[in-house]
Amino acid sequence: MKKLYIFALMMAFLFTTVVADEEDPPPRGKAATINIITEPPNSDVFLGGEPLGKSPIKDKEVKSGRQTLVVIDQGFELVNKRVNVWPGKDSRNNFDFSTKIPKGHIKITTNPPRCLIFVDGEQADKTDGAELVVHNLDAGDHMVRAQCSNRKSAEALVTVKGEETAEVHLDATSGSKKKKKR
Numbered sequence: 001m002k003k004l005y006i007f008a009l010m011m012a013f014l015f016t017t018v019v020a021d022e023e024d025p026p027p028r029g030k031a032a033t034i035n036i037i038t039e040p041p042n043s044d045v046f047l048g049g050e051p052l053g054k055s056p057i058k059d060k061e062v063k064s065g066r067q068t069l070v071v072i073d074q075g076f077e078l079v080n081k082r083v084n085v086w087p088g089k090d091s092r093n094n095f096d097f098s099t100k101i102p103k104g105h106i107k108i109t110t111n112p113p114r115c116l117i118f119v120d121g122e123q124a125d126k127t128d129g130a131e132l133v134v135h136n137l138d139a140g141d142h143m144v145r146a147q148c149s150n151r152k153s154a155e156a157l158v159t160v161k162g163e164e165t166a167e168v169h170l171d172a173t174s175g176s177k178k179k180k181k182r
Contacts, residue, residue, distance in 0.1 A: 028065035030087035035059065036069070039098045043073040047085070059089075069095065074140050076102055076162060102139045102162020108132045108146070110154075111171045115146040133165070148172040 036045055036057040045052040048067040052060055055071065064087040071079035079097050086092050108117055113129040120142050124134045127146070139162040145155035154170040 025066040026064050026084045026086045028063070030064040032062050032064040032085045032087050032093060033059055033089045034062055034085060034093040034095065036071075037094075037096045038071050038073075038078070040073055043071045043078065046070040046072070071097060074138070076139055103136045104139055104160035104162055105165040106134045106137060106142065106144060106158050106160060107165050107167045108134065108144060109167075109169045110146045110148060111169070111173050112148050112150055115148040115170070115172065118145040118147070119143070144168055144170065146170040146172055 034047070034057065036052070036055055038045070038055040041055055043055045045055050045057055047062055047069050048065075052062075062085060064085045066082060066084055069079060069081055069083045070077060083095065084092065106119070108127065109131045110117075110127045113127060115127050117124045117126060117132055117134070119134055119137065125132050137160050139160050142158050142160055143155060144158050145153060147153045150172065152172040154172040156168050156170060158166050158168050160166050
């Protein structure tokens with residue numbers, strides 16, 4: 001019985017040592033090389049509050065340690081996480097983030113009620129007397145244009161925010177443009 005107790009105690013000690021080693025942070029302030037790949041590319045990358053440039057980042061010399069990695073694209077923070085940067089050219093310093101730009105929607109109403117709707121120059125649909133919602137647009141600015149049955153048109157620049165619906169009313173009778181966000 002005593003041998004079983006000692007064996008269990010040794011196993012618990014070994015398990016605790018292995019877990020502690022996995023959670024130990026890397027040494028701070030040593031030379032390290034990192035690689036950061038993001039989707040979409042050309043995102044702004046920051047490590048420890050310092051700008052590293054546009055992604056992809058290849059063989060960039062930085063300091064080792066536990067740091068915050070931030071990736072921003074089109075004004076949206078796509079990644080914000082604590083990472084361990086290990087000294088030297090450690091394979092654990094290769095970060096690959098398949099992120100996505102947030103999507104939003106635009107609710108469009110028109111006067112007159114029957115118009116062809118174009119978003120960023122591409123025909124989206126028509127209003128046919130009812131409001132039209134164009135779904136799954138990348139967050140950012142979009143040019144919305146209505147070509148109406150009275151042969152007039154109206155357009156407006158609409159800002160789409162991720163997971164939100166922007167609203168726009170295009171009036172092609174007087175040439176005025178009204179835009180409101182929700």
